[in-house]
Amino acid sequence: MAQVPDARRSRVLLIGAAEYRDPTWGDIPGVAHNLRGLRDELLGQDEAGRAVPSTCELSHSRDREAVLNAVRRAADTARDLLLVYFSGHGQLHFDTRRGSTELLLVPADCPRERVWEHAIPYSWLRDTVRSSPARRVVLILDCCHSGQAHREHEPGRTAFALLTSCRAHEDQDRGDGLGPTPFTRALLTVLRAHRLRRQPLTVAELHRKLRLLAGRAAQRAAADADSHRNDWAPRLTASAAGATVVLSHVAQGPEPGPLARLAARRQRFRATWGHFRERAHWRPLAGLVLLALLLPLGAGGLLWDRWRERDAAADRCRVPLQLRVLTTPEYQQPLARALSAFQPDPAAADLVGPGPRDCRRVEVQVYGAPGAAVVDAFGHSADWVSPGRPCAPPAPASATDQPCRELPRDVGPLPDVWLPASATAVDRARPATLARESRVDLGEATELARTPAVLAVAGELAGVARTGEPLARLLAAAGDGVRHAAPHSSDAALLHGLRAGRDWTPDPEPAPDDQRLLCGLSPDEPTPHLLLAERSMLPLVGESPAPCLPEGGWRVGLGERYTAYYPVDVPPLDLTFVPVSWRDADRDVTQRRAAVELLRTWLTSDAGRAALTAEGFRQREPWADGFVGDPELLNRRPFVHGLPAPAEPADAAAVAEYLAAGAADRAPRRVVFVLDVSASVLGADGRLAVVRDTLRQAVGALTAEDEFAVVSMPGPGGAAVGVPRDLGPPDASGIDGLLAELAPVRGEVALEVPIAEADRLLAGRGRGAATEVLVLITDDGHRTDASAALAAADVDSTLVVSVLDGGCDRSPVDELTRADSCLDEPGGQPVALATWLRGLGEG
Numbered sequence: 001m002a003q004v005p006d007a008r009r010s011r012v013l014l015i016g017a018a019e020y021r022d023p024t025w026g027d028i029p030g031v032a033h034n035l036r037g038l039r040d041e042l043l044g045q046d047e048a049g050r051a052v053p054s055t056c057e058l059s060h061s062r063d064r065e066a067v068l069n070a071v072r073r074a075a076d077t078a079r080d081l082l083l084v085y086f087s088g089h090g091q092l093h094f095d096t097r098r099g100s101t102e103l104l105l106v107p108a109d110c111p112r113e114r115v116w117e118h119a120i121p122y123s124w125l126r127d128t129v130r131s132s133p134a135r136r137v138v139l140i141l142d143c144c145h146s147g148q149a150h151r152e153h154e155p156g157r158t159a160f161a162l163l164t165s166c167r168a169h170e171d172q173d174r175g176d177g178l179g180p181t182p183f184t185r186a187l188l189t190v191l192r193a194h195r196l197r198r199q200p201l202t203v204a205e206l207h208r209k210l211r212l213l214a215g216r217a218a219q220r221a222a223a224d225a226d227s228h229r230n231d232w233a234p235r236l237t238a239s240a241a242g243a244t245v246v247l248s249h250v251a252q253g254p255e256p257g258p259l260a261r262l263a264a265r266r267q268r269f270r271a272t273w274g275h276f277r278e279r280a281h282w283r284p285l286a287g288l289v290l291l292a293l294l295l296p297l298g299a300g301g302l303l304w305d306r307w308r309e310r311d312a313a314a315d316r317c318r319v320p321l322q323l324r325v326l327t328t329p330e331y332q333q334p335l336a337r338a339l340s341a342f343q344p345d346p347a348a349a350d351l352v353g354p355g356p357r358d359c360r361r362v363e364v365q366v367y368g369a370p371g372a373a374v375v376d377a378f379g380h381s382a383d384w385v386s387p388g389r390p391c392a393p394p395a396p397a398s399a400t401d402q403p404c405r406e407l408p409r410d411v412g413p414l415p416d417v418w419l420p421a422s423a424t425a426v427d428r429a430r431p432a433t434l435a436r437e438s439r440v441d442l443g444e445a446t447e448l449a450r451t452p453a454v455l456a457v458a459g460e461l462a463g464v465a466r467t468g469e470p471l472a473r474l475l476a477a478a479g480d481g482v483r484h485a486a487p488h489s490s491d492a493a494l495l496h497g498l499r500a501g502r503d504w505t506p507d508p509e510p511a512p513d514d515q516r517l518l519c520g521l522s523p524d525e526p527t528p529h530l531l532l533a534e535r536s537m538l539p540l541v542g543e544s545p546a547p548c549l550p551e552g553g554w555r556v557g558l559g560e561r562y563t564a565y566y567p568v569d570v571p572p573l574d575l576t577f578v579p580v581s582w583r584d585a586d587r588d589v590t591q592r593r594a595a596v597e598l599l600r601t602w603l604t605s606d607a608g609r610a611a612l613t614a615e616g617f618r619q620r621e622p623w624a625d626g627f628v629g630d631p632e633l634l635n636r637r638p639f640v641h642g643l644p645a646p647a648e649p650a651d652a653a654a655v656a657e658y659l660a661a662g663a664a665d666r667a668p669r670r671v672v673f674v675l676d677v678s679a680s681v682l683g684a685d686g687r688l689a690v691v692r693d694t695l696r697q698a699v700g701a702l703t704a705e706d707e708f709a710v711v712s713m714p715g716p717g718g719a720a721v722g723v724p725r726d727l728g729p730p731d732a733s734g735i736d737g738l739l740a741e742l743a744p745v746r747g748e749v750a751l752e753v754p755i756a757e758a759d760r761l762l763a764g765r766g767r768g769a770a771t772e773v774l775v776l777i778t779d780d781g782h783r784t785d786a787s788a789a790l791a792a793a794d795v796d797s798t799l800v801v802s803v804l805d806g807g808c809d810r811s812p813v814d815e816l817t818r819a820d821s822c823l824d825e826p827g828g829q830p831v832a833l834a835t836w837l838r839g840l841g842e843g
Contacts, residue, residue: 012057014034014060016035037184072128075134086139105143122148122149126149141165143172146165159244163235186214191206327366328515334616339364339611371421371490373834374418375425378442445577453567456531458528469567471570482507484530490514494655675695678745696739698775707765799821
């Protein structure tokens with residue numbers, strides 16, 4: 001049975017902004033109704049049924065500093081349940097330093113200009129409440145773009161639940177102002193129903209019922225053309241049993257009223273005392289009874305002091321050491337779940353830092369980047385350590401020098417541990433770290449687990465066995481149309497490519513990495529065969545589903561379509577632990593190295609191996625055992641449990657030769673960037689930075705043999721297009737000058753004209769002499785459908801880059817990309833486009 005929180009040790013903080021000082025935001029009157037309704041439903045009660053208002057605090061239309069102080073106060077004083085609710089405006093902001101999109105919660109005093117300096121980052125709210133000594137933490141966000149918070153989630157050890165009101169890229173209906181906003185109205189409905197029935201309400205049950213109410217609201221909106229479209233869609237993320245947290249202690253109020261219960265207790269006491277007085281020798285017996293009552297009180301005082309000491313120790317907990325772990329994009333979420341169980345053994349915890357034994361010492365932060373970007377980053381570690389340092393001007397004979405790298409933005413923070421999917425990546429990165437100018441050292445590598453390389457077949461192959469066959473025979477049976485990621489970025493594609501044979505034609509447009517290979521699947525297209533790792537297949541069968549795959553029966557049905565074939569001559573991917581130390585680093589270096597070694601010890605222990613096994617990684621020995629934690633999956637048709645002995649690992653020299661040959665065989669590329677410079681793109685917060693970074697990274701991925709041009713839309717003076725740069729070699733000075741001239745242009749965007757202009761530029765150089773590429777960088781603000789223009793363009797490859805988070809799913813961009821590729825990952829467009837261009841035409 002779910003445990004009801006202790007009212008006196010719990011804190012409820014309700015934050016709302018109904019009236020904004022800057023009128024451009026627009027007031028949300030429904031927020032005031034939200035706060036009053038939730039206060040009535042969540043107000044605490046003690047064991048006698050009396051209200052305990054001190055556990056519930058309203059922060060209504062308060063300034064930013066008042067909200068921050070209220071959050072800190074609630075987090076510091078909560079010991080059992082900490083519940084924080086926010087309702088108001090939400091805003092997305094692209095942080096160029098971190099290279100990611102973050103959710104900002106807008107307080108009442110926040111101006112419209114430079115929102116990121118005055119709003120409250122969700123990451124701050126998350127980190128503050130999770131540093132609380134409370135046993136259970138629940139966050140509820142009712143604001144536009146609240147779904148972005150799930151993309152910033154980092155698992156921790158505390159029971160944690162995050163409930164949001166809408167998708168990451170969606171605005172939200174404010175309601176009519178006469179009552180609560182639509183999401184909170186449904187929330188109050190569920191809370192009130194459970195309170196009246198005196199049933200405890202868990203977060204998971206609340207989420208389930210909210211989804212039912214959202215579905216009904218969507219049906220009503222679809223049936224009534226005059227109603228506002230249903231744009232609230234509740235979503236839950238929970239870790240460490242956070243879904244089982246009981247939301248409100250008010251649900252178990254007393255059955256009778258308090259006066260009736262008090263009168264009944266008084267009557268029972270009088271009857272017992274009268275019976276006792278009628279007995280002989282009652283005075284000595286009363287003395288014994290009094291002594292028996294005093295002894296427990298004395299012992300209780302001692303226990304109370306011990307409890308206060310423990311509570312004070314919890315208040316002295318320091319901020320845990322943030323251990324940064326870098327891995328591949330497709331492994332980011334499973335490894336984050338596996339590593340959330342890690343904490344140093346109490347006997348060794350003081351090596352990380354002093355503190356009470358019951359305090360968390362380490363928080364593991366897992367983030368992902370494509371293999372090519374990571375290898376490049378280790379080769380240019382000075383740029384990683386010193387971001388933004390001035391670049392030397394290119395020499396006259398070196399016109400193809402690339403712009404300085406912004407690695408903290410494009411790859412992530414300096415890692416303490418690197419967990420590549422295969423040791424081949426370590427062999428490629430290590431030589432550059434041995435150079436004198438390098439600022440990084442890669443420590444001794446340790447193999448943690450393995451996952452076989454597979455050919456995921458849509459259906460079955462006739463005449464070939466699922467195990468024991470060479471890859472060349474499997475590919476011959478599969479025929480054309482096998483998709484894979486870029487070999488220089490995906491270790492699975494690299495190992496497959498080494499054994500594919502000369503008769504096989506690789507994918508002419510490989511995905512930037514294995515994660516985007518899965519995200520490129522569409523219910524509107526035939527299901528392709530895929531070359532990838534066995535662990536990466538799990539999202540296709542419903543295990544650990546990739547968030548980019550659409551919801552519903554299509555994704556569930558993928559597991560019935562795909563079958564894994566295991567080539568006998570392709571070595572498995574070996575998940576490898578690599579300690580990373582940075583030269584000239586003196587801040588907490590001793591504690592970090594100790595934490596790294598404690599993490600390595602844990603991952604190689606039974607507990608660590610079990611955590612990896614539960615996420616779908618196989619153990620090295622024995623090869624056939626320890627597939628995944630779910631025994632039912634062992635018997636599922638897509639996979640094979642027992643496998644032959646694995647092939648020998650790939651040779652480092654063979655890997656280098658294969659990658660070099662792929663680059664040498666690639667035809668020159670001519671790339672035309674059709675750039676949307678309308679006010680909706682360049683005039684919006686954060687979007688100009690996305691455009692600039694995307695274009696700079698893309699040009700940096702080109703070589704001296706390539707050419708590029710830029711066509712802007714709309715053009716100056718009311719023209720449909722502008723041509724700021726004709727086809728030419730990718731020089732650093734030229735791109736810097738072009739970026740400096742970018743400015744928003746007011747005017748209607750008609751995509752047909754610039755796409756036709758790009759096609760004309762490419763045709764002027766002669767068809768067939770190079771790989772011709774058309775890249776469209778835009779948002780969803782244009783008003784014309786250019787699908788026909790894109791289809792008519794006589795180019796080899798087309799790609800749409802949306803500067804909006806989730807823009808590929810928004811009309812009219814989704815019409816542009818039904819038969820093409822699209823990139824819209826928040827903050828990831830620059831690296832994704834550069835990786836896609838590097839892999840274009842690679843064998």
